Amino acid sequence: MAVHVDANIVRQVAKLAKLSLTDAELPDVARDLERVLALVAVLDEVDVAGVAPLVHPHEQGLQPRADVPHVGLTQAQALANAPAQDGGCFLTPRVIG
Amino acid sequence: MSAFEAVIGLEVHAQLLTRTKIFCSCAVTVGGEPNTRTCPVCLGLPGALPVLNAEVVRLAVRAGLGTGCTVQSISVFARKNYFYPDLPKGYQITQAELPVCLDGQIVLDDGKVARIQRIHLEEDAGKSIHGDSGTRVDLNRAGTPLVEIVGHPDLRTPDEAVSYLRELRGILVTLGVCDGNMEEGSLRCDANVSIRPIGQDAFGTRVEIKNMNSFRSVRDAIAHEIGRQADVIQDGQAIRQETRLWNADLARTESMRSKEEAADYRYFPDPDLLPLHIDAAWLALQRADLPELPAARKARYQGELGLDARAANWLCEEPPRADAFDRTIADAPELASAFAPFLMTQVQAQLQRNDRPWPEVDAAMPALLRICRKWRAGQLANKMLADLLQTAFADTAQPLPDALAHAESLAGAVVSDVAALEPVIDAVLAKFPGEVAKYRAGQKQLVGFFVGQAMRQLAGKADAQAIAALLADKLDA
Numbered sequence: 001m002a003v004h005v006d007a008n009i010v011r012q013v014a015k016l017a018k019l020s021l022t023d024a025e026l027p028d029v030a031r032d033l034e035r036v037l038a039l040v041a042v043l044d045e046v047d048v049a050g051v052a053p054l055v056h057p058h059e060q061g062l063q064p065r066a067d068v069p070h071v072g073l074t075q076a077q078a079l080a081n082a083p084a085q086d087g088g089c090f091l092t093p094r095v096i097g
Numbered sequence: 098m099s100a101f102e103a104v105i106g107l108e109v110h111a112q113l114l115t116r117t118k119i120f121c122s123c124a125v126t127v128g129g130e131p132n133t134r135t136c137p138v139c140l141g142l143p144g145a146l147p148v149l150n151a152e153v154v155r156l157a158v159r160a161g162l163g164t165g166c167t168v169q170s171i172s173v174f175a176r177k178n179y180f181y182p183d184l185p186k187g188y189q190i191t192q193a194e195l196p197v198c199l200d201g202q203i204v205l206d207d208g209k210v211a212r213i214q215r216i217h218l219e220e221d222a223g224k225s226i227h228g229d230s231g232t233r234v235d236l237n238r239a240g241t242p243l244v245e246i247v248g249h250p251d252l253r254t255p256d257e258a259v260s261y262l263r264e265l266r267g268i269l270v271t272l273g274v275c276d277g278n279m280e281e282g283s284l285r286c287d288a289n290v291s292i293r294p295i296g297q298d299a300f301g302t303r304v305e306i307k308n309m310n311s312f313r314s315v316r317d318a319i320a321h322e323i324g325r326q327a328d329v330i331q332d333g334q335a336i337r338q339e340t341r342l343w344n345a346d347l348a349r350t351e352s353m354r355s356k357e358e359a360a361d362y363r364y365f366p367d368p369d370l371l372p373l374h375i376d377a378a379w380l381a382l383q384r385a386d387l388p389e390l391p392a393a394r395k396a397r398y399q400g401e402l403g404l405d406a407r408a409a410n411w412l413c414e415e416p417p418r419a420d421a422f423d424r425t426i427a428d429a430p431e432l433a434s435a436f437a438p439f440l441m442t443q444v445q446a447q448l449q450r451n452d453r454p455w456p457e458v459d460a461a462m463p464a465l466l467r468i469c470r471k472w473r474a475g476q477l478a479n480k481m482l483a484d485l486l487q488t489a490f491a492d493t494a495q496p497l498p499d500a501l502a503h504a505e506s507l508a509g510a511v512v513s514d515v516a517a518l519e520p521v522i523d524a525v526l527a528k529f530p531g532e533v534a535k536y537r538a539g540q541k542q543l544v545g546f547f548v549g550q551a552m553r554q555l556a557g558k559a560d561a562q563a564i565a566a567l568l569a570d571k572l573d574a
Contacts, residue, residue: 012361016178016361016363018180055171055173055195055366055372056173056366056371056372058371060371061171061371061372061373061374062149062370062371062372062373062374063148064148064149064150064151064153064154065122065148065149065150065151066151066152067115067116067117067150067151067152067153068116068117068122069116069117069122069123069124070117070122070123070136072121072122072123072134072135072136072139073135073136073137073140074133075130075131075132075133078132078133078135078140078236079132084231086230086231086233087131087233088130088131088132088133088235089131089132089226089233089234089235090132090182090233090234090236091230091231091232091233091234092182092231092232092234093231093232094227094228094229094230094231094232095181095182095225095227095232
């Protein structure tokens with residue numbers, strides 16, 4: 001089943017992914033996304049009636065760890081890659097709300 | 098407004114009482130210098146992988162069992178994608194389609210059952226401090242384990258919402274799942290509120306209210322929001338689906354974001370985490386390990402100890418208080434039905450008057466039981482009791498049990514022997530011949546007046562029952 005991807009969908013997806021695309025780029029990306037979706041749509045042809053959803057390809061479950069604290073990074077190490085910092089905090093541009 | 102009914106559902110986030118974060122071994126503690134409890138996992142550094150904390154699973158399962166949920170043999174962690182500075186990975190690990198617990202319930206004070214839809218595990222975000230020069234981010238809290246308990250929209254009034262939250266909090270605290278501290282944010286509550294004409298089945302447009310950090314603010318915020326929605330509809334306008342924040346200072350809800358701005362979170366299973374399997378044998382062990390829950394405790398208080406519903410509810414609201422009560426009355430169950438209201442009224446009033454915290458009382462309960470016993474036995478008159486408590490609770494120089502013992506020694510003995518009471522009673526009867534005549538003419542309720550007059554003469558330090566008995570002898574002779 002072919003899925004139609006228009007410029008508005010691409011804009012919305014780009015916005016959610018924090019990607020900036022120019023209007024000129026939209027048609028190419030739309031076409032690429034349509035091809036990806038068409039590829040995956042092959043799976044629609046498989047009859048899955050009565051088949052339980054597969055939550056993970058591996059059969060084993062999580063192996064939880066014990067609740068024992070370990071020393072992590074120092075404040076200086078934690079902030080080492082921060083473009084800006086202030087008073088031991090990461091400093092980001094002002095966020096409203 | 099009477100033409101509408103409200104439809105309310107609560108979403109409660111409870112911070113789990115673990116030592117470490119949900120997916121890494123950084124310590125979970127409050128306070129301290131910013132960004133001193135982080136590691137590559139909770140900082141979201143590339144290549145770092147989450148490893149689930151076993152204690153988180155145990156506590157979530159306890160929460161589920163305590164609320165009558167079905168614990169799922171397989172649950173799956175998912176990524177909730179959004180961008181915010183205090184969420185370093187760009188997604189929150191939570192559970193979406195397959196949460197750890199489903200289909201529970203909470204029984205409210207009045208016996209009404211409110212259903213729980215699901216309980217899922219998730220990680221908390223960091224803390225943002227907004228300022229003029231930018232936003233400061235502290236990631237100590239990032240990765241703190243939470244359960245979110247999602248209720249069905251079964252509640253109809255602000256009081257029902259508070260009753261639900263109190264009961265849920267009591268369960269979580271009793272189970273050691275969460276410390277229940279709403280002011281510090283370890284128990285947080287959001288409310289979905291809509292209204293509809295009475296008799297209509299379809300739900301109205303719902304509004305989500307956030308930022309309520311006490312039972313009082315939950316009640317006030319929901320009551321305010323119901324009134325606001327009724328006003329909007331009566332003005333002929335439509336309710337906007339939106340998120341509103343409760344402003345306790347201004348006592349109103351304020352718009353935060355509308356549905357059009359709501360994010361599309363693009364949930365998908367987190368490929369870094371395998372499914373969580375919960376084994377039936379282990380689950381049976383967890384079930385066997387549950388302590389007495391608040392509902393059972395309330396029933397025991399009322400059924401076995403003869404407490405009224407109000408006192409039983411009040412004790413069970415704070416599990417440590419009920420624990421201390423149980424320890425204290427273990428050897429004196431016959432006093433329980435007097436001791437509980439004594440704590441709830443006289444003792445609580447003294448705490449409030451002197452601005453002292455409740456846990457002091459938990460430690461002083463044996464001394465308080467001793468005093469209550471004397472009072473019930475007539476060895477302390479009402480006035481003497483009130484003075485004793487006032488003296489003890491105002492005394493901050495020594496621990497409360499010592500202050501109570503000291504005030505007890507100052508209280509003296511109640512006057513109850515006939516030789517001391519008789520002249521006082523004779524004088525009272527001689528002073529009020531008119532009342533005596535009325536009493537004898539049938540106004541028997543005047544006995545209270547005579548007791549009061551005699552008590553006044555004795556500075557409140559007399560045994561009221563002994564006075565009443567003597568009065569009856571004299572007046573009814």
